Amino acid sequence: MNESAEKKDPFDLKISQLSDEDIRRALQVFHDKLDFGAAAFMNSCVHCGLCADSCHYYLATKEIESLPAYKLNLLLSVFKKYFTLVGRTAPGLNGAKALDRKLIGEWIDTLFGRCTMCGRCTLNCSVGIDIARVIRIGRSALASIGLVPPELQSTVNAAVEKGNNMGIPTEEWVETVKWLEEELQREVSDPEARLPMDKKNVNFLYTVNPREPKFFPLSLLAAAKIFYAARESWTVARDHYDVTNYGLFSGDDEAARLISSRLVQSMKELEIKTLILGECGHGFKSHRWEAPEWLAAAYRFEVKSIIQVLADYIRQGRIKLDSTRQQKAVTLHDPCNLVRMGGIIEEQRYILKNTVANFVEMHPNREKNFCCGGGGGQLSMTRYASRRLKAGQVKADQIRKTGARIVVAPCHNCIDQLSELNKEYKLGVEIKTVAEIVADALVL
Amino acid sequence: MFFSILRVGVIVSVTFSIVSLATLIIRTFSFGKRTTYAKAQGKAGDGIIYAFGRGMMPWEKESAAKHLPTFTAGIIYHMAIFSAILFVIALLIPISVSSGVIQIIRLILIAGLLCGMGLLIKRFLLPYMRGISCLDDFLSNLIVDLFLMTAFLATLSPDFVSPFFIMAIITFLYIPMGKIRHCFFFFYTRIIFGRYFGRRGVLPHPSRET
Numbered sequence: 001m002n003e004s005a006e007k008k009d010p011f012d013l014k015i016s017q018l019s020d021e022d023i024r025r026a027l028q029v030f031h032d033k034l035d036f037g038a039a040a041f042m043n044s045c046v047h048c049g050l051c052a053d054s055c056h057y058y059l060a061t062k063e064i065e066s067l068p069a070y071k072l073n074l075l076l077s078v079f080k081k082y083f084t085l086v087g088r089t090a091p092g093l094n095g096a097k098a099l100d101r102k103l104i105g106e107w108i109d110t111l112f113g114r115c116t117m118c119g120r121c122t123l124n125c126s127v128g129i130d131i132a133r134v135i136r137i138g139r140s141a142l143a144s145i146g147l148v149p150p151e152l153q154s155t156v157n158a159a160v161e162k163g164n165n166m167g168i169p170t171e172e173w174v175e176t177v178k179w180l181e182e183e184l185q186r187e188v189s190d191p192e193a194r195l196p197m198d199k200k201n202v203n204f205l206y207t208v209n210p211r212e213p214k215f216f217p218l219s220l221l222a223a224a225k226i227f228y229a230a231r232e233s234w235t236v237a238r239d240h241y242d243v244t245n246y247g248l249f250s251g252d253d254e255a256a257r258l259i260s261s262r263l264v265q266s267m268k269e270l271e272i273k274t275l276i277l278g279e280c281g282h283g284f285k286s287h288r289w290e291a292p293e294w295l296a297a298a299y300r301f302e303v304k305s306i307i308q309v310l311a312d313y314i315r316q317g318r319i320k321l322d323s324t325r326q327q328k329a330v331t332l333h334d335p336c337n338l339v340r341m342g343g344i345i346e347e348q349r350y351i352l353k354n355t356v357a358n359f360v361e362m363h364p365n366r367e368k369n370f371c372c373g374g375g376g377g378q379l380s381m382t383r384y385a386s387r388r389l390k391a392g393q394v395k396a397d398q399i400r401k402t403g404a405r406i407v408v409a410p411c412h413n414c415i416d417q418l419s420e421l422n423k424e425y426k427l428g429v430e431i432k433t434v435a436e437i438v439a440d441a442l443v444l
Numbered sequence: 445m446f447f448s449i450l451r452v453g454v455i456v457s458v459t460f461s462i463v464s465l466a467t468l469i470i471r472t473f474s475f476g477k478r479t480t481y482a483k484a485q486g487k488a489g490d491g492i493i494y495a496f497g498r499g500m501m502p503w504e505k506e507s508a509a510k511h512l513p514t515f516t517a518g519i520i521y522h523m524a525i526f527s528a529i530l531f532v533i534a535l536l537i538p539i540s541v542s543s544g545v546i547q548i549i550r551l552i553l554i555a556g557l558l559c560g561m562g563l564l565i566k567r568f569l570l571p572y573m574r575g576i577s578c579l580d581d582f583l584s585n586l587i588v589d590l591f592l593m594t595a596f597l598a599t600l601s602p603d604f605v606s607p608f609f610i611m612a613i614i615t616f617l618y619i620p621m622g623k624i625r626h627c628f629f630f631f632y633t634r635i636i637f638g639r640y641f642g643r644r645g646v647l648p649h650p651s652r653e654t
Contacts, residue, residue: 037636039475043468043629047576050507050514064575073576086621094622095578124507126518127630128495128637289644292481299483343485343645367646368506 011150015105022145023099027082030099030141034079038137041129042079045072051131054124056370056394057114057387066114066391068121068131074103074110075138104147111138112149113384116376117249118336123367132341139251148250149384152377156246156255163262164242166210174238176213180221187221188228188444195224199235204274205267206236206306207243209283209412216412222439223278223306229442230318234276240266243283245291249377253294260291267301274302276309279433281335281411282375284342305338307410310438311347314354320443326356328430330437331404333362333395333418334369335411348410348434355441356406362398370394372409374417389424392417396425410434450609451536457616464620465628472629484643491642495634498648514566517559524556525588528595532612535598535605546599553596560589580622588624591615 034042047069052058057066064070073095080087080096087096097103117132125131142148148156158167174197181195196202206227212220227234240262247256267275277284288303313319332352338344345366352359364370373392378384395418399407407429409415418431502508508515527549534541541549564585567573594611597604619625641647 034475035478036473036475037478037632039472040629040632040636043472044626044633046623046626047573047578047581048514048518049570049573049576050511052572053510054507064572067572067576069576092579093583094580122637124505125637126507127626128499128634130637130640289482292483293478296479296481298481340646341644345646345649364506367641367649 011147012105014147015101015108018101018104018145023101023104026104026141026145026147027078027099029144030075030078030137031083033137033140034083037130038134039079039083041131041134042076042083044127044129045069045076046127047073048126050126051121051124054121056116056118056120056373057391060391060393061387065110068125071110071115072129072131072134074107075134078103104142107138107142108147108149111135111142112152112377112381113387116336116371116373116378118371118375119340120336120368120371123340136248136251139249140253141251143250143252148252149381151382152246152250152380155377155380156250156252159242159244159246159259160255163239164210165244165246166214168210168214170238173213173241176217177236180217180224183221184224184228187225190228193228195220196235198238198270199233200270200272202233202235202270202272204232204234204276204304204309205263205270205272206234206276206278207241207263207283207287208236208278209244209280210242211412211416212278216415219279219412219433219436222433222435225439225442226310226313226319226435229320229444230313235270235272237266237270243278243280243287245283245286246377246380247294248282248286248290249375256286256290257294260287260294263287264291264295264299272301274304275299277303277305279306279410279412279435281337281339281342281414284344285337288342305342305344305347305410307338307344307347307351307434310434311350314351319438321355321438321441322443323355323357323441325441326406326437327358328356328405329358329360329403330356330406330408331360331362331399331402332365333372333399333407333409333411333414334366335409335414336369336371336375338410339369340367344410348408351434351438352408355438360402360404362402362404370398372414372417372421374413379413379416388417389420392421393425396421396427399427399429400425404429406430406432406437408432408434408437447606447609450606450613453613454532454536454609454616457613461616461619465625468620468625469628469632472632480643482643484645486642486645486647488639488642491640491647492635492638494642494648495638499638514563517562520552521556521559521563521588524552524559524592527552527556528592528612531595531598532608535608550596550599553592553599557589557592557596560585560592564589584618584622584624587611587615587618 051068055068077095077097078099080094081098086094115135119132121131155165159165177195185191185193245259284305372395373388378388498504591611594608598608
């Protein structure tokens with residue numbers, strides 16, 4: 001190996017060392033993942049360019065590589081080359097391109113490095129092409145030949161091999177839950193207060209983002225405090241408690257299927273009828289909407305977000321809140337996977353209007369909201385970190401315009417990105433989960 | 445004689461276009477349909493109705509609102525294309541069209557032609573538009589513009605009916621080759637869009653304060 005090769009990123013070397021068989025395999029997976037819908041999308045793009053301003057990457061950088069139609073075109077050109085008559089016979093006419101190492105390099109940089117699969121371009125596409133879905137098909141093709149950026153792949157591997165994406169040993173998780181239970185008892189002054197684990201036949205199984213036990217235990221404590229106040233019958237699982245599923249982002253359906261199947265297994269073993277997903281945007285999209293497709297079976301249990309549960313508690317009077325405690329202006333960030341792609345839109349607003357004195361919307365909001373830039377696996381792919389922070393400028397500007405001092409986000413990935421944006425753009429805001437702000441307002 | 449050949453030519457090219465597009469649709473269906481297992485939260489039908497109605501409006505779609513001239517030009521352009529196609533049919537059958545209707549068609553055609561040319565110039569001039577364009581994007585626009593131009597001229601004088609038929613033949617032959625095929629696929633994509641957001645309870649959203 002020469003000196004320059006030694007200095008090269010091993011991931012880049014992997015691209016240059018791809019065999020023709022690898023490329024054939026990627027093409028085969030690309031073909032196999034296409035269904036009628038995706039193939040219709042491939043025949044629908046008119047290159048009108050109206051999607052440009054819908055993408056936070058393009059708005060922040062004005063780089064053509066970040067324009068949604070350009071990203072789609074990278075996949076379209078390959079579709080045309082291999083799956084259309086005109087593309088095969090007159091590639092110069094419709095921009096058909098053979099999949100080679102150079103194009104694969106472009107796919108990686110663009111599909112992984114310039115897209116959070118937030119779906120905002122889909123909403124704004126003149127035709128209605130689900131660009132995020134097509135991007136994921138491209139990611140699947142890359143995943144099939146081991147070309148998922150290693151940082152994202154290691155997150156998937158940790159979940160597959162160790163049961164949670166942070167690789168937290170079970171003993172550590174059990175210890176954390178015990179410690180949080182003691183904290184809960186102290187906070188509510190009730191030695192009988194519980195943070196139950198592996199309890200059978202309760203109302204619901206609660207899943208958390210492993211970031212909570214690892215870095216933000218107070219977030220889990222906040223949820224436990226609300227459940228205590230509501231006299232809820234619930235549990236966390238000892239083994240499979242991870243709400244995340246990074247297989248959604250890597251495009252690896254096998255891994256995604258395995259990760260989701262573990263929650264199904266927990267539900268079965270604990271004989272529980274409702275699965276409650278913690279505050280995690282992509283976790284909600286994965287387990288509520290995509291997992292039944294990955295598993296090719298309808299769930300035999302209900303799946304809800306904790307946001308729906310909290311809204312129900314307020315509606316039913318199961319918890320009492322003092323909205324005068326929080327006088328600072330509070331705004332809400334809508335996580336793309338929970339809201340635009342998930343359909344949980346009004347509940348969080350209802351909660352905040354009952355929890356704080358001064359709730360202000362950011363604009364645009366709800367399904368039209370901008371992505372914070374932390375989705376699509378971006379937070380784990382450190383190689384694209386500077387691009388991610390730059391793209392987050394759109395969100396930072398949105399927050400600043402609200403004048404709010406507190407930003408609430410029902411998603412831990414979003415919270416991590418918003419925390420970084422807070423520093424990068426000197427926003428001077430506090431960032432909280434919905435459960436945290438509700439717990440602060442609880443009247444016990 | 446020449447005119448009769450052109451008439452047959454138009455009919456053949458329309459037939460070719462329809463058969464080719466049908467073949468394309470069949471090939472697209474051959475990729476298979478995805479079964480949906482996740483329990484719906486909203487109604488797919490409502491989403492589809494939204495997709496073809498309110499969901500196309502500038503007050504619902506930020507991209508249309510931000511690019512209102514382009515959006516409007518696109519609408520007028522498509523109205524002109526449909527008018528030109530109806531005009532071809534009227535000439536082929538033939539159906540006598542009142543001068544009032546001809547006036548309206550003429551107006552739509554010239555407006556559509558100007559819009560089409562505007563969109564073509566935009567594609568040439570803006571670097572990001574050039575960056576996402578291939579030869580087909582320019583050619584499709586040019587062919588349709590010439591189709592509209594000859595249609596407009598044919599409304600002014602019967603001398604231009606033959607050039608109009610020639611452009612109609614070229615246009616119909618080209619439809620399945622390039623991006624004009626979206627005239628079929630648009631409807632499928634829009635249905636899938638509406639179904640997706642409708643099932644998930646995202647669209648149509650109820651009226652609410654923002």
